[in-house]
Amino acid sequence: MSWVDLFSGICLITGAASCLFGAIGLLTFPDVAARLQAATKPQTLGLILILIGSAVRLEARDASGLILVGLFQALTAPVLAQLVGRAAYRAGSVREETLDVDHLAHRIERERRRGL
Amino acid sequence: MAEHAIPPRNSRPGGEHVVSAGHPLRRLVRRIPLLAWLVLVWLLLWGTYDLGTTLFGVLVGVLVTGFFPAPPIVTDIRLRPWGIVRLVMRLAWDLVVSTARVSWHAVAQGPRARAAIVEVRLVTDSDHLMAMVANAVSLAPGNFVLQLDRANRICYVYALGCGRDASERVRREVLAWERSVVRAVGTAEQLRLVERTHRGVEVD
């Protein structure tokens, strides 16, 4: 087992474990907004680690494509989180009893009163 | 659900330049960064790096940008290489920290996890800076931006796993991100503004 194999193995296993933690969060968190956190962060890190772990075992010309995959994931995850989070809040899927502070609800309430 | 539409903006602060407007030749010159990015993606997808592939990539890029022109963009971004390197390193480190934190919440708290939605008013007034700050914040530990109010420079940030003192901590985090982003791509004026506010926060 060479150093490259060792490095790749560590990256792959931590990456896969990170993906698993993300999936656990997806299952256990109470509402969509919290599940989004689990879906975006551990998944992105997990995928990037797996990409690194795989890339060191490939030839350079193949490995460059993996950089592209990682870049796509890192750029798109926050965008998706924002879109789904907003849709969830508007749909009322964010459970109020899990929130300690909610400035957005205050503001919507204020604007509604002003409209009346 | 109450609609809270964001009112249109009618004033633009100074110090901005318009991309893809004006003389055709200058338009072409301004399109070069986009073209370079398209060619890079093309090369990475093919996985072969030779003159023929590059030339064909440039041809396809010119055709694509010519036939499907992007809408005119007003931007006030100044690239600062050292700031960008530091921003990327900070993003990478933050991704690791947030993964650890979210994983811990998932295993230890699960269905009992608490959260907060905090309103933060940014210091600078720029479309692109706000978009970048929002993206950076969405990578930060346990946070993501739920709603933006561009006209009033307000971000509504959803923060996972924090107590009643959350608002101040989240506000500090978001402003710290804004500082990093401005250090990477902000103008000199925005940099002064951010540094002044930062010192003000320290003094408080």
Next chain:
Amino acid sequence: MGVVFAVVFGLLCLAALLTLVRLLWGATSLDRIVALDVFVTLIVAATCVGMGMNRDGSNIALAAAFALLAFIGSVSAARLVEKKESHR
């Protein structure tokens, strides 16, 4: 190295199984969108692990296409849900 790949595939399969539970259980369609996105990410990850295992990079275009399609699909689905809700 064989053991490492077995463990990695095992972890990914377990993650996919948990994601599938959320996908079927759902509660709301947004939950399902998020779960589906995670599921596709896991498929991309597994494809890449497979490429690393066989030292064969011919599936990279597949992984890149999957990563982009997942994003486009999730975004359009999320926008659709939001539109529906605001018309209610």
